[in-house]
Amino acid sequence: MMRAAMEARYPMASAGGAPERSERKPWASGRKLLFLVTEDWYFCSHRLPVARAARDAGFEVVVATRVDRHGQRIRDEGFRLVALPWRRRSVHPLRELAALRRLWTLYRREAPDIVHHIALKPAAYGALVAPRGLRTVSTVAGLGYLSTSTQLRARILRPALRLVLTRLCRKPGARMVVQNPDDLAALIDSGVVGAERVAVIRGSGVDLDRFAPGDEPAGALTATMVARMLWSKGVREMVEAARLLRARGSNVRVVLVGEPDDENPESVPADDLRAWSRAGYIEWLGVRDDMPEVLRTTHIAVLPTYREGLPMTLLEAAASGRAIVATDVPGCREIVRHGENGLLVPSRDARALADAIETLAHDPARRARMGRRGREMAAAFGEDVVVAETLALYRAMLEDDRG
DSSP, X not given: OHHHHHHHHOTTOSOOOOOOSOOSSOTTTTOEEEEEEEXXXXXXXXXXXXXXXXXXXXXXXXXXXXOSSOHHHHHHTTOEEEXXXXXXXXXXXXXXXXXXXXXXXXXXXXXXXXXXXXXXXXXXXXHHHOOTTOEEEEEEOOOHHHHHOOSHHHHHHHHHHHHHHHHHHHSTTEEEEESSHHHHHHHHHTTSSOGGGEEEOOSSOBOTTTSOOOOOOSSSEEEEEESOOBGGGTXXXXXXXXXXXXXXXXXXXXXXXXXXXXXXXXXXXXXXXXXXHHXXXXXXXXXXXXXXXXXXXXXXXXXXXSOOSSOHHHHHHHHTTOEEEEESSTTHHHHOOBTTTEEEEOTTOHHHHHHHHHHHHTOHHHHHHHHHHHHHHHGGGBHHHHHHHHHHHHHHHHHOXXX
């Protein structure tokens, strides 16, 4: 219902029709697409399907990113890798000026036909250095730390970010992509971007073959949170909910999957996670690469986040036929329909979170119904849909030289 209202209110804010899934002739032959992204792991986890499709459409694909563990994987895909020595957390003036200078040189040396900025820092820096007329797509996957944090640093940076994004969106050839209608409305209503320059493409897509529904596991009822271990993802509330469940005598196993992110000011110290695990409130499994197996061994997927773009972990849970408990915030409510495929609870409310987990823990028939409905809903978020919409946007930009 909310999506329909947003589309009625902002009728120009859509990605456009999807092209045919296979064409005889690569329509982007001789064109160059540059992805600017902060981390190589994020590119691999969220952008590989789009990059592969762009390559198959004829683009030369260049990936500019901080290289950590996935550089060879990017090269093996046939993409050219440009290593950038930047850090998401850094705000040191001299270091950031050096990063801007590198990007200025990179854009002019590569002369791409389209640059796709992934996340806020690449979008902001790209706005500052992109030559006039360069076609840019900036995917803002949720307004993130700067919109949810009450830290002084975030409050100081918010106005500056708004100014930079406004400048970006007014450049000829610039387009923005958001992942949910709440972020769309916030950006348009604040004057950051005009409706004709922003598209809603819902998430990064989920592999519906890899994440397939299956029977619930035997054994203890397991509620699993998969996320980076950040305070803003709701780790504090998840641990407190686990304490409440334990105090009530509820036999629910609470599992956290993911690792701290030292590049994010909201990162949860690993020592805290280990201490909670030793105390028996939660089990912290750290990072896992076998997400289908993680979801096969859980009964309820949980994400008590403060705000999202469109969380991949909930898409994977829905595709896997798992009931979901999530916060009633932007991003989550795109995936979870309260009472249909999961339960929505208020943000930052550990008691409501514990109540919702306990409600589903005692009702296997309801979990099964929710799991089936979630799988049905996941079809609208498949990788094919996201890839088609993104390539349609690229193609429209190449065909429209009016800016």
